[in-house]
Amino acid sequence: MKPMFIATIPAVLLLMAAGFFPSKAPLIKATGTVRAEEVVLCSLASAAGNFGANLNGTLILPTGPVPVAAVVRATADSTGTLSFTEARSIGGGFANETATGTWTVNPDCTGTATFQVFESGQLVRTSTLSLVFDDHSRELRFVQESLTLPDGTNVPVIISGEGRKM
Numbered sequence: 001m002k003p004m005f006i007a008t009i010p011a012v013l014l015l016m017a018a019g020f021f022p023s024k025a026p027l028i029k030a031t032g033t034v035r036a037e038e039v040v041l042c043s044l045a046s047a048a049g050n051f052g053a054n055l056n057g058t059l060i061l062p063t064g065p066v067p068v069a070a071v072v073r074a075t076a077d078s079t080g081t082l083s084f085t086e087a088r089s090i091g092g093g094f095a096n097e098t099a100t101g102t103w104t105v106n107p108d109c110t111g112t113a114t115f116q117v118f119e120s121g122q123l124v125r126t127s128t129l130s131l132v133f134d135d136h137s138r139e140l141r142f143v144q145e146s147l148t149l150p151d152g153t154n155v156p157v158i159i160s161g162e163g164r165k166m
Contacts, residue, residue: 040136042109047137048078053163057144059090060156066091068159073166076103082113095119109133113142123150138165 053072058065070088086097101115111131117124128145144159 040109041107042105042111042133042137043107044076044080044103044105045078047105047111047133047140048076050075050166051140051163052166053140053142053161055142055144055159055161057157057159057161059147060158068157070161072161072163074163076113080104082115084115086117097124103131105131105133105137109137112145125149125155139163 051072051074053074055068055070055072057068059068068088068090070086072084072086074082074084076082080102082099082101082103084099086099088095088097097117097119099115099117101113103111103113105111109132111133113129113131114126116126126148129142130145132141133139134141140163142161142163144157147155147157147159149155
């Protein structure tokens, strides 16, 4: 390989002389520090905190699709406990809700949350979310995996959202 490398130096010099490369510009410019890719691991401790979030989507009911939107203020602690308040609109019907549940965070910054949602102290649904954390666990994206009513009925949903630490 050395002979090949040495042979290319005269070729580059000839190209420079012929005007293919500006003679005053360096062929290679190195600045800064070369670092290995930063490894970011997530955990309950790194992701714990207070989050503000929004969600949008659709419930698929037997009568047809119904739009859903909400804003959420959540607290998730490093022991895996989750609680939040939610102001939501389903098909134009507004309600304030509270929820409690559990959450997990994996080292690859994915996780799950499962929680029970209440209106005026009455259980209205149990939901599970798939989570992804980024920006050093300061941001969260989620999609709803399931929604189960108190009588055990599973309601198909297409709901996703984003949150950020407050």
